[in-house]
Amino acid sequence: MNQPKQSLSDAFGGFPTIQKVHKTFYHKVYADNWLKQFFAGFDQQIIEDKQTSFMGDKMGGPKYLGKPLKQVHENMYISRELFERRHTLLSESLRETGIKPEL
DSSP states (O other), X not given: OOOXXXXXXXXXTSHHHHHHHHHHHHXXXXXXXXXXXXXXXXXXXXXXXXXXXXXXXXXXXSOOOSOOHHHHHTTOOOOHHHHHHHHHHHHHHHHHHTOOTTO
């Protein structure tokens, strides 16, 4: 008997785990001297919720209903150095949240 394929969201531990990753990640971002500038004036919880919804959708969860990614980022200049800083913080957050490296 074929079992349904598990979504990446389910493999991660579902929506609550994705939320935990984003809480950890954005706590780091809002404390970072460079990256926090992109979020000045934006409530951290709202950003976490939107990112969780966006990633949940991409990982097989409920449909994201927010603005398109391109529209949200169109007025931002994100250098390679900033992108790599973001990548480092996200990698740390994934490890700290207990996400298996193969995911």
